[in-house]
Amino acid sequence: MGGDTITITHEIALGLWAQAQLFLTGLLRPWNAYQVGIAVSLFIAAHVMAQVFGPMAREWMRHREGWPKWRMRILVMLHRRLRLIFFVAMIWPLVWVMREVTWPSRSYILAAVGNLAxxxxxxxxxTRLIANNFLRSMVRYAGWTWVTLSILNLTDEAQAILDSAAFEVGETRLSLWLLVQAVIVIGVLFTMARFTSTATAAQVRKNDDISPSMQVLVVKFMQVLLYGAAFFIGLRTVGVDLTGLAVLSGAIGVGLGFGLQKVVSNLVSGIIILLDKSIKPGDVISLGETFGWINSLGARYVSITTRDGREYLIPNEDLITGQVVNWSHSNDFVRLDIYFGTAYSDDPHKVRKIAIEAANGVERVLSSKPAVCHIVGFGDSSVDYILRFWIRDPTGGLTNIRGNVYLALWDAFQEHGISIPFPQREVRMLGDTGVELPQDG
Structure with a gap:
C-alpha cells in the first residue's frame, strides 16, 4: 500500500508541476500580467482603506451604548475583516465592467481571485457560529483550503492524494480524505446542535411551569442527545462503520467503569438530584460546616456560594449520601431559636412578653407567624428561656438576624430594668476567722 501511495503522489505532483508551468507561461501574455497587477493594486488599495477607515469605525462602535451583545460581536467581526471586505467590494464591480467592455478571457484571473476572496x-x-476555538479554526482552514482547491480545479488531485494515505482496521478503510470529511461534517453538525440546544434551553428557562431542577435536567438531556446524534450521524455520513465502534466503546466503557467509579457515581447522583427535586438552584442548604445557596447544578458537582463570597463545589454523591439541611425545600419559612437567661428577681411573665415584643420589632422577623418565648429551665444563676421566631429570607443570612434579635432583647431589658445575671461564687479561706470574701467568678 505504501508503494502505491508514493506512485500516485508522484504522478499527481508531475501533473501539478505541468499546470504550474502552464500558468506561469500564461502570465507572459500582456492581459494576464495586467490582471495580476490589477489584483495586487486592489489589494494595496483595500489595505490603505482599512488603515484609514478602521480607526473611524472603531471609534463609532465605542459610542454604540445599549446595543445588544450579538450585534456588537458582528460589528467587531466585520471590523477585523475590513481589508477583505473592501477588496471584495472593489474587485467584483471591476470584473463586471470588464466583462461588459472586453473579452471574458481578459478578466478570468480577476474573477478567480474575486471568487476566492x-x-x-x-x-x-x-465559522464564527462555532463556539469552540479549536474546532472553529479547523473548520475555517479546511474550508479555505477546499474552496481554494475548487476554484483552482485541483480538487480531484487533492482528493486522490488524501485518499491514497490510508490504512485498514478490519473491514474499515480509514484515510486522510475520510478524516477531513468527518471533521467538516461533524463540525457543521455540532454547530447546528449547539444552535438548537441554545434555542431550546432559552425556551425551557422561560417556562415557569417547569421547576428549576427539571429545567436543568431537560437542558442537559437535550445537549447530550443533540451532540451525540451529531457525532454518530456525522460518522455515518462519511461512511464509517459503527459496528466496530460499538464493540470498542463497550470495552472502553467497562474499563472506565472500574477506573472512574467516583465520576460515574457523581453523574448518576446528579441525575437523581434532578429527578427527585430534593435541591434546586436558589435553595439555601447546609452541608456540614458549609451554609449557602445553590448557584447551579452540574453533571459532577453542585456550586454553592456562602455568605462570605466563597464558592464551594460539592460532589453530587455527598448530597445523596450525606445529611443535607434544605432551608427552602418546600417553602421559604425558617424558624430560628435563641437562648437567654434573666435574674430570679424578674417576673417571668413580664420577661416573656418583653422578649416577644422585642423580636417582633426586628425588621426581618415575620409578624404573620408570631414569635413565642418559653421557660426551659431554672439554672444556677438565672431563669433560662428560649425565644422562637420566623423569617422568610434565609439567603439574607442567619447569624446576622440572630444578632439583631439579641440586640433588640438587650435594649428592651435595659429599658424595663430586666437584668441578665452572671454566675456568683463565694470563696472561703481555710483557717480564717470566718470572714467571707465574696469574689466574682
Missing part, C-alpha cells in the same frame, strides 16, 4: 470572507463569517 468572497469565499474566504463567507467562510470566515460563517
Amino acid at each position: 468572497f469565499a474566504w470572507l463567507v467562510i470566515a463569517i460563517a
Whole structure:
C-alpha cells in the first residue's frame, strides 16, 4: 500500500508541476500580467482603506451604548475583516465592467481571485457560529483550503492524494480524505446542535411551569442527545462503520467503569438530584460546616456560594449520601431559636412578653407567624428561656438576624430594668476567722 501511495503522489505532483508551468507561461501574455497587477493594486488599495477607515469605525462602535451583545460581536467581526471586505467590494464591480467592455478571457484571473476572496470572507463569517476555538479554526482552514482547491480545479488531485494515505482496521478503510470529511461534517453538525440546544434551553428557562431542577435536567438531556446524534450521524455520513465502534466503546466503557467509579457515581447522583427535586438552584442548604445557596447544578458537582463570597463545589454523591439541611425545600419559612437567661428577681411573665415584643420589632422577623418565648429551665444563676421566631429570607443570612434579635432583647431589658445575671461564687479561706470574701467568678 505504501508503494502505491508514493506512485500516485508522484504522478499527481508531475501533473501539478505541468499546470504550474502552464500558468506561469500564461502570465507572459500582456492581459494576464495586467490582471495580476490589477489584483495586487486592489489589494494595496483595500489595505490603505482599512488603515484609514478602521480607526473611524472603531471609534463609532465605542459610542454604540445599549446595543445588544450579538450585534456588537458582528460589528467587531466585520471590523477585523475590513481589508477583505473592501477588496471584495472593489474587485467584483471591476470584473463586471470588464466583462461588459472586453473579452471574458481578459478578466478570468480577476474573477478567480474575486471568487476566492468572497469565499474566504463567507467562510470566515460563517465559522464564527462555532463556539469552540479549536474546532472553529479547523473548520475555517479546511474550508479555505477546499474552496481554494475548487476554484483552482485541483480538487480531484487533492482528493486522490488524501485518499491514497490510508490504512485498514478490519473491514474499515480509514484515510486522510475520510478524516477531513468527518471533521467538516461533524463540525457543521455540532454547530447546528449547539444552535438548537441554545434555542431550546432559552425556551425551557422561560417556562415557569417547569421547576428549576427539571429545567436543568431537560437542558442537559437535550445537549447530550443533540451532540451525540451529531457525532454518530456525522460518522455515518462519511461512511464509517459503527459496528466496530460499538464493540470498542463497550470495552472502553467497562474499563472506565472500574477506573472512574467516583465520576460515574457523581453523574448518576446528579441525575437523581434532578429527578427527585430534593435541591434546586436558589435553595439555601447546609452541608456540614458549609451554609449557602445553590448557584447551579452540574453533571459532577453542585456550586454553592456562602455568605462570605466563597464558592464551594460539592460532589453530587455527598448530597445523596450525606445529611443535607434544605432551608427552602418546600417553602421559604425558617424558624430560628435563641437562648437567654434573666435574674430570679424578674417576673417571668413580664420577661416573656418583653422578649416577644422585642423580636417582633426586628425588621426581618415575620409578624404573620408570631414569635413565642418559653421557660426551659431554672439554672444556677438565672431563669433560662428560649425565644422562637420566623423569617422568610434565609439567603439574607442567619447569624446576622440572630444578632439583631439579641440586640433588640438587650435594649428592651435595659429599658424595663430586666437584668441578665452572671454566675456568683463565694470563696472561703481555710483557717480564717470566718470572714467571707465574696469574689466574682
